[in-house]
Amino acid sequence: MRQSHLFTKTQKSAPKDEVAKNAQLLIRAGFVHKEMAGVYAYLPLGLRVLDRVKQVVREEMDALGSQELIMTSLQRKELWARTDRWSDKKVDIWFKSELKAGGDVGLAWSHEEPIGDMMRAYISSYKDLPTCVYQFQTKLRNEMRAKSGIMRGREFVMKDAYSFAAGEEDHDKMYEGMKQAYMKVFKRLGIGDDTFVTFASGGAFTQFSHEFQTVCEAGEDVCYINREKGIAINQEVMNDDTLKELKVKKSDLEEVKTAEVGNIFNFGRQKAEDIGLTYKDETGASIPVWMGSYGIGVTRLIGVLAEKFGTSDGMLWPRSVSPFQAHLVSLAGGNRDLIAEADRIYDLLKENGIDTLYDDRDVRAGEKFADADLIGIPMRLVVSEKTVAAGSVEVTNRDNGASQLIPESQLIERVR
Amino acid sequence: MRQSHLFTKTQKSAPKDEVAKNAQLLIRAGFVHKEMAGVYAYLPLGLRVLDRVKQVVREEMDALGSQELIMTSLQRKELWARTDRWSDKKVDIWFKSELKAGGDVGLAWSHEEPIGDMMRAYISSYKDLPTCVYQFQTKLRNEMRAKSGIMRGREFVMKDAYSFAAGEEDHDKMYEGMKQAYMKVFKRLGIGDDTFVTFASGGAFTQFSHEFQTVCEAGEDVCYINREKGIAINQEVMNDDTLKELKVKKSDLEEVKTAEVGNIFNFGRQKAEDIGLTYKDETGASIPVWMGSYGIGVTRLIGVLAEKFGTSDGMLWPRSVSPFQAHLVSLAGGNRDLIAEADRIYDLLKENGIDTLYDDRDVRAGEKFADADLIGIPMRLVVSEKTVAAGSVEVTNRDNGASQLIPESQLIERVR
Numbered sequence: 001m002r003q004s005h006l007f008t009k010t011q012k013s014a015p016k017d018e019v020a021k022n023a024q025l026l027i028r029a030g031f032v033h034k035e036m037a038g039v040y041a042y043l044p045l046g047l048r049v050l051d052r053v054k055q056v057v058r059e060e061m062d063a064l065g066s067q068e069l070i071m072t073s074l075q076r077k078e079l080w081a082r083t084d085r086w087s088d089k090k091v092d093i094w095f096k097s098e099l100k101a102g103g104d105v106g107l108a109w110s111h112e113e114p115i116g117d118m119m120r121a122y123i124s125s126y127k128d129l130p131t132c133v134y135q136f137q138t139k140l141r142n143e144m145r146a147k148s149g150i151m152r153g154r155e156f157v158m159k160d161a162y163s164f165a166a167g168e169e170d171h172d173k174m175y176e177g178m179k180q181a182y183m184k185v186f187k188r189l190g191i192g193d194d195t196f197v198t199f200a201s202g203g204a205f206t207q208f209s210h211e212f213q214t215v216c217e218a219g220e221d222v223c224y225i226n227r228e229k230g231i232a233i234n235q236e237v238m239n240d241d242t243l244k245e246l247k248v249k250k251s252d253l254e255e256v257k258t259a260e261v262g263n264i265f266n267f268g269r270q271k272a273e274d275i276g277l278t279y280k281d282e283t284g285a286s287i288p289v290w291m292g293s294y295g296i297g298v299t300r301l302i303g304v305l306a307e308k309f310g311t312s313d314g315m316l317w318p319r320s321v322s323p324f325q326a327h328l329v330s331l332a333g334g335n336r337d338l339i340a341e342a343d344r345i346y347d348l349l350k351e352n353g354i355d356t357l358y359d360d361r362d363v364r365a366g367e368k369f370a371d372a373d374l375i376g377i378p379m380r381l382v383v384s385e386k387t388v389a390a391g392s393v394e395v396t397n398r399d400n401g402a403s404q405l406i407p408e409s410q411l412i413e414r415v416r
Numbered sequence: 417m418r419q420s421h422l423f424t425k426t427q428k429s430a431p432k433d434e435v436a437k438n439a440q441l442l443i444r445a446g447f448v449h450k451e452m453a454g455v456y457a458y459l460p461l462g463l464r465v466l467d468r469v470k471q472v473v474r475e476e477m478d479a480l481g482s483q484e485l486i487m488t489s490l491q492r493k494e495l496w497a498r499t500d501r502w503s504d505k506k507v508d509i510w511f512k513s514e515l516k517a518g519g520d521v522g523l524a525w526s527h528e529e530p531i532g533d534m535m536r537a538y539i540s541s542y543k544d545l546p547t548c549v550y551q552f553q554t555k556l557r558n559e560m561r562a563k564s565g566i567m568r569g570r571e572f573v574m575k576d577a578y579s580f581a582a583g584e585e586d587h588d589k590m591y592e593g594m595k596q597a598y599m600k601v602f603k604r605l606g607i608g609d610d611t612f613v614t615f616a617s618g619g620a621f622t623q624f625s626h627e628f629q630t631v632c633e634a635g636e637d638v639c640y641i642n643r644e645k646g647i648a649i650n651q652e653v654m655n656d657d658t659l660k661e662l663k664v665k666k667s668d669l670e671e672v673k674t675a676e677v678g679n680i681f682n683f684g685r686q687k688a689e690d691i692g693l694t695y696k697d698e699t700g701a702s703i704p705v706w707m708g709s710y711g712i713g714v715t716r717l718i719g720v721l722a723e724k725f726g727t728s729d730g731m732l733w734p735r736s737v738s739p740f741q742a743h744l745v746s747l748a749g750g751n752r753d754l755i756a757e758a759d760r761i762y763d764l765l766k767e768n769g770i771d772t773l774y775d776d777r778d779v780r781a782g783e784k785f786a787d788a789d790l791i792g793i794p795m796r797l798v799v800s801e802k803t804v805a806a807g808s809v810e811v812t813n814r815d816n817g818a819s820q821l822i823p824e825s826q827l828i829e830r831v832r
Contacts, residue, residue, distance in 0.1 A: 035490065036492055069460055100508070
């Protein structure tokens with residue numbers, strides 16, 4: 001894509017009311033637009049990152065055999081009343097509205113009840129189990145405070161998956177499989193080493209739950225970790241019993257701030273019993289389905305990446321989710337021959353399927369480099385009088401700052 | 417995908433309260449799930465169709481140089497109050513809610529105001545124009561009645577695009593370009609011959625508008641058409657003046673029911689003036705931007721396809737949006753050798769990149785064919801004792817019913 005064509009422009013500063021580093025950076029770089037506190041639009045560069053993060057998650061879900069669908073934002077009151085989660089006293093983050101035709105509707109903050117209810121149409125026998133579904137959905141949560149940029153949105157994209165099993169063994173297998181799939185996702189996004197599975201209390205609705213916490217200064221949680229042993233304990237369950245169970249001393253643990261990037265819930269058979277989701281076993285008896293619910297905050301993850309890999313100069317995206325593979329910067333100035341050379345290199349990259357942002361703008365070199373730093377594509381290619389004279393392109397791996405003149409004949413191989 | 421793995425099952429009948437043929441068919445075939453009147457979830461088969469329709473639209477938008485983004489569902493009251501469209505008296509389909517932190521929010525029924533407002537951050541000079549953006553967004557509209565299935569949803573997916581130009585000439589060029597892109601979309605979806613551009617009144621907010629109306633018995637509109645001359649007149653503007661202007665006699669027009677599949681609005685400079693979106697021209701003067709707004713009802717289109725190409729036996733998808741390229745039906749029964757043969761053909765198709773639904777279920781042939789008819793993939797492949805003995809696969813083009821035994825060596829070429 002030609003950068004001269006991109007409608008967004010980088011900005012020197014973020015809105016004054018924006019206090020989160022992640023949103024400040026992403027607004028300045030033109031990835032997101034702040035509609036209101038905790039509510040952000042995704043502009044072309046941001047949407048590319050969002051789509052790539054979703055694709056990583058999708059591949060890991062598909063690999064588990066989970067099937068993608070998409071539920072609705074409007075939800076029926078009766079489904080949530082049945083499990084006693086309609087009242088604002090029970091769930092304090094509802095957005096609710098009214099139908100002109102009469103009656104209340106809820107706006108989706110979760111899909112546990114609607115998905116469980118829908119599955120009643122498709123699960124009747126043990127032969128229909130196990131099965132697993134997932135979606136990428138916009139959730140609306142009426143948060144009292146929303147000061148963490150895209151890390152805690154009133155409107156955000158979540159991947160939520162739901163597993164259904166006939167017995168505990170299958171259920172546990174799916175729960176474990178999902179846990180491993182999550183760690184693969186975080187590894188592919190470059191935060192595997194900093195992400196820990198922690199045991200957490202599940203609240204009133206689950207038997208137990210596990211959180212995935214990523215070490216991150218801007219996180220809202222606190223964990224006690226031991227990297228060598230791969231142990232992480234949430235502050236909320238940090239006590240002598242837990243230490244004893246995990247055979248670890250408090251002095252061996254490091255207190256760190258963390259961001260919750262995923263959360264998985266084991267409902268056992270309770271949720272299905274509440275919803276009325278049952279299957280018939282071999283003897284014809286009706287039995288509540290074993291259910292699990294598995295969330296990844298997709299847009300929050302992007303915020304965590306911005307917090308961890310961003311500096312005051314800009315972003316540095318992991319290759320797996322960078323909006324483009326390469327950022328081609330032309331320093332041709334007004335020189336027509338150089339412009340033609342840069343255009344030719346851009347065409348060469350396109351023909352070889354390298355997704356490239358091409359800075360063809362007629363602005364100063366300093367502005368181009370500053371914008372490239374801010375946008376944060378990890379591989380930068382420069383075409384200038386010097387590189388053209390050498391029949392080469394300057395390739396910089398922004399991960400390590402290493403810069404090299406690469407002959408044009410080797411360029412594609414190198415960029416790949 | 418193996419059909420035995422698909423969690424949805426076909427159903428003999430749709431819910432009793434579902435009166436629209438499109439939703440009845442799509443529910444029976446397992447494409448959608450009805451959450452409430454006018455609110456449908458998209459299950460794996462339905463999501464595939466939705467994604468393919470979106471991809472067709474996306475390709476035509478990208479070809480125009482329009483840039484994809486995604487706005488938010490939660491909207492600020494102040495933006496709509498500024499243009500006097502917040503009041504329920506002015507816009508009677510709002511869903512509204514309240515922030516726990518205080519203040520009203522609107523749920524997106526349109527994005528004209530928020531997009532126009534956002535563009536103030538990116539458009540300042542004539543050099544920033546022309547530009548065009550689009551999104552696929554879930555719209556929420558508080559319809560009093562919602563009895564047309566997915567053809568009139570309270571929650572539905574729309575593609576909306578917005579053009580911004582510095583002068584009338586560029587503006588008209590974009591408006592015309594969009595009109596042609598829309599006709600390309602409808603042609604690719606197999607409804608080009610039945611879709612007409614009609615002149616319509618634009619209401620208080622536009623200078624004028626054009627509708628795209630598809631001949632469809634279940635449509636809510638009425639048009640007077642002349643296929644030879646390519647003329648279509650909306651009932652609402654059907655009068656002597658219009659007939660005179662178009663040089664056509666009423667007796668030469670056929671009255672047909674139609675569904676509005678697209679609508680484009682020419683705002684001139686009025687909308688930008690209301691929003692405060694201006695650019696500086698060469699002399700430094702501030703001038704309101706020329707704006708256009710362009711909608712395609714993506715999920716409604718799927719409803720129209722179901723109405724036009726569906727029978728009581730099931731769907732017949734246009735190839736461009738079919739959930740799978742081929743439906744492979746194994747009639748192996750319990751015969752292990754035949755099962756192995758069918759598996760081998762499935763693998764062959766997969767290896768050659770043919771997206772295939774493989775009915776590997778252990779059910780009667782009659783049930784398999786009935787389900788294949790209902791699901792509506794246009795190319796059906798059958799593996800049976802007879803076809804294996806002939807070293808062939810039976811290929812049926814459901815478009816015309818033609819059935820042929822194709823030798824395995826020619827299968828891939830034929831299916832492509």
